[in-house]
């Protein structure tokens with residue numbers, strides 16, 4: 001007979017492990033399966049953590065190069081990629097050790113290094129990759145958190161392109177950086193990678209199909225990030241890539257055409273990187289059909305409590321396509337655990353107001369609705385903007401570009417969105433998220449006290465200014 005667990009969790013990334021840990025803390029038995037044999041999923045293996053480690057090294061290099069600004073001797077340090085990679089791998093190793101301890105301390109949790117797929121709606125077949133054995137288990141609840149994968153472009157030569165794996169994968173990163181690179185895709189992963197590689201001395205061309213990078217984000221934000229990038233990166237928007245070919249020498253030729261008029265374009269570089277977005281990861285051997293779980297190319301459909309059409313099967317994280325970010329996956333995972341423990345009526349639903357950050361130089365964040373999204377929802381809004389560079393902190397750091405913007409519902413006077421570009425923008429997302437989640441008015445936000453000198457003063461002053469002229 002199949003061994004029975006209260007819950008079986010497929011995938012140990014941000015969508016899977018927070019639910020598993022919460023369930024065992026509540027006394028449930030949980031079997032979790034992931035081929036990586038540890039927690040963290042792709043965020044830790046080749047995503048958020050390693051990319052931000054490389055970005056940190058790249059930013060530090062650019063700060064060292066402008067040491068003059070701080071009255072210090074400028075240091076022209078060539079990028080020692082192998083040492084940057086060692087530092088990045090070290091951060092990942094440290095986090096894996098920490099997660100290993102968490103697993104060891106989680107009584108009731110069994111983690112199998114392997115792959116899992118449905119036998120039917122209640123049973124899962126596990127292939128244990130370490131022990132080289134297969135077995136079947138049953139779960140009163142089953143959580144599918146298999147995440148996402150890089151999108152494939154249907155163009156000739158696509159497989160010759162590198163992707164984020166080549167730059168960030170734990171102990172599998174490419175040993176050398178190319179001299180020059182063409183990056184396909186101006187979403188946040190393409191833009192971030194372009195920014196950090198340029199800071200590390202690589203000559204970067206970033207190609208984007210749409211008229212602007214960071215599609216879907218606030219237009220002023222996207223423009224400001226692009227203008228910042230364009231000081232170090234060649235950014236070409238409105239170009240459809242049609243193929244990648246070896247150039248017969250040391251690199252590749254990327255062929256494309258201008259979307260506006262069809263003009264043929266070509267770009268040559270030692271390497272090409274694909275960053276054409278991410279799609280939910282639903283491998284065929286996962287066997288969702290056998291469990292009766294519906295999905296399409298946008299992912300597994302879930303309700304606000306993370307339940308699929310089969311109510312005891314839940315699907316938090318990237319695999320449902322709702323919001324493909326680690327903190328969103330964690331929040332959805334917590335929702336899934338509460339749905340299991342408390343029932344959907346008591347458990348808090350997933351709300352679509354998670355912040356998104358862009359760790360370019362300058363960095364950016366966005367929370368809630370843009371004016372454009374509000375308009376599509378038939379919601380009248382007004383907006384107010386304040387430059388980041390007027391704050392003491394931006395001036396101390398010598399990073400005075402960018403702005404912060406409030407989007408406020410006309411009828412309610414409540415903040416429905418906040419968007420920022422500039423120094424410490426990513427950190428501002430926490431306060432911005434609270435303001436949007438709590439539905440604060442600018443006056444209420446402006447009545448909070450923010451420490452001086454920090455960039456939070458930009459939010460504070462914007463909110464105070466906006467509350468005094470909210471007659472708009």
Ligand SMILES: Cc1cc2nc3c(=O)[nH]c(=O)nc-3n(C[C@H](O)[C@H](O)[C@H](O)COP(=O)(O)OP(=O)(O)OC[C@H]3O[C@@H](n4cnc5c(N)ncnc54)[C@H](O)[C@@H]3O)c2cc1C
Nearest residue numbers: 011013014015041042043047048116147317318324325326
């Ligand atoms: C380059 C890059 C940078 C990023 N930067 C950020 C960032 O700065 N901030 C941010 O919030 N997000 C970032 N992300 C996104 C973030 O990595 C994802 O949103 C997050 O990992 C989603 O968690 P998840 O658990 O849903 O999926 P994943 O982390 O993808 O985890 C899914 C897990 O399921 C396992 N799995 C798959 N199939 C099976 C199976 N059949 N059986 C068992 N296990 C299986 C996989 O091995 C994987 O470990 C970045 C992503 C990339 C690629």
